Amino acid sequence: MDTQHDNALTHALAAIPGPVPPSGVLHAVIPHTSRFTVVGNHLAQHAELSLVAIGIGVHIQSLPVGSKVGIKALAARFPEGEVKIACALRELEAHGYLHRTRVRLPKGRVATRTVFCNQPGAVLRGGVVPVVGPAVRSTGPAPAPVREHLRVPEPAPVPEPTAVPEPRPVPEPRPVPEPRPVPEAVPVPETVPVPEAPHAPVRLPSRTAPTQPRRPLPHPHALTPELRQASSAFLADLRRHAEELVLSEQDVEELIPGVAAWLERDATTDAIRRALTADLPQPLKHPARLVRHRLTALLPPPLPGIHGLALPRRAPVTPFQTCDGCERAFRSHDPGHCRDCRAQCWEAA
Template structure:
């Protein structure tokens, strides 16, 4: 007894004419009496316009003449950003619904004149689209114009002439009754035939290529792997990954994530990185909140991989080349380089000739 039932919806569904479809949307149509806008299905069900462009087009069509419809004004009215609104306006402009031109004002300033066409592609005689209410007369660009927009002057009722009473003959002279003025007939305006709309082939619009909203994603670097994944390295890496949640509550990993990250930790251990150093690297400065702990650990294991430790021979000081000592010549007392004492080159040549 405490459950409320919506009887109004039941009556509205019962009033729908024809068979009710088993699925899909149902329309409970209530005629509008005030504050409504007629929107064509060519805009509401456009196959190439985005949903944002269709919504902005319907909103602009419902505004009175003189309203601000720039990017700044629409961004202040709706939650969408300026980039999304600018893309939607370009779509409407590419399909002929919106026309933006630059005009020069009397004082030298330049302003943007925005014209919205509810039926792009149609042309009337005289190049004017009839609108209801204050609007701007612009060249017509819509495929067809509804007949109810064209007001044909209604015929004016003609007053019938009042018959003039004839004077009655009497024996005695009596006053003649005054004649009533006869109303002149009002000329009836001729009915002009309504001109049929001339179909105009729609211009083929070039495909609008919207700018990419996101930067191209870089290929993900592969997870480092050791040269030989021994059972000892696998066990040490698996234990280190499973123990991370004791040091950081956010790093709770599943068994599948641990198996995936084991080769990366084994590569660190193979390069002589200590377990404390690996643990500090993986648990330091964690973002708040941490949504994907496995992805964060994979990134850190890949991007912060240390190089292998250098060997003993790599750290030894470079050996200098052996230097030949100086010797003093026994003959001329001149210095020369040699490992053994004796004579210089000139003295040896001199003593050789004498011998």
């Protein structure tokens, strides 16, 4: 009992003389006299725009001049999030419906000027973007809904059968109307182009961090033939311990100075092998780059000498002595009297 049924539309559909499609939409067309916006089918039925972009485009076209159509304003008006609204605005901008430019105001502030075009194809042909408001809308009161305006053909009246057909009257000849003079063409006023911004659009700085330059591969102080031979054999033997580290002959020649720098700093081959083969990424796409990075980033410092490992010498400490006169403790290398007792002895002398 709580379901509402529209009996007027049901009776109107039942009165259709022709076949009714089994599925699909039927339009009940009621003329608008107020609060309406003219929207072209090129936007409402666009083949490449998403449904969100079409809906936002129709909404922006229906707004008056000066309305806020930014991402924040649209997100506060509709349930869609800012990411989806931003994607829809970029779609409208890519297809020519929306134009957003950054202009500098007289006081130095930067603002975004948004222009919505209801016919991008006409703008491309004309080369001028007219700045106008939304479609013309009537300000009169809205009429009551009329249910008789249904886009369906009315059933034709069935003629009553008669025994003898009546003779049809012959229509009298009508006078031919005189041709009316063709009015002269009214010149169309030229569209005023949008004035350009006095300054070039401001480019915001990039948020991406600058890339750090790659550190050079370490080199030994003297690349002797013994170091070269040991480094070359070590790099060629890496694939036995890690199948991913298969290096070419050119890679081995380029990485020899890095391994020689490790060997020069008294690093053992086992320590170098563990540093290069531990926790390899899967899958490993560039083994030579990984070996180069680890040889550079994990290079150990040179071993300190004997003097560097010696303990620092402590400063000599003066021992405590007991005063022979007052038996107070004082620091001195030799036993005797404290400072006060020595002063008294000098005064007595």
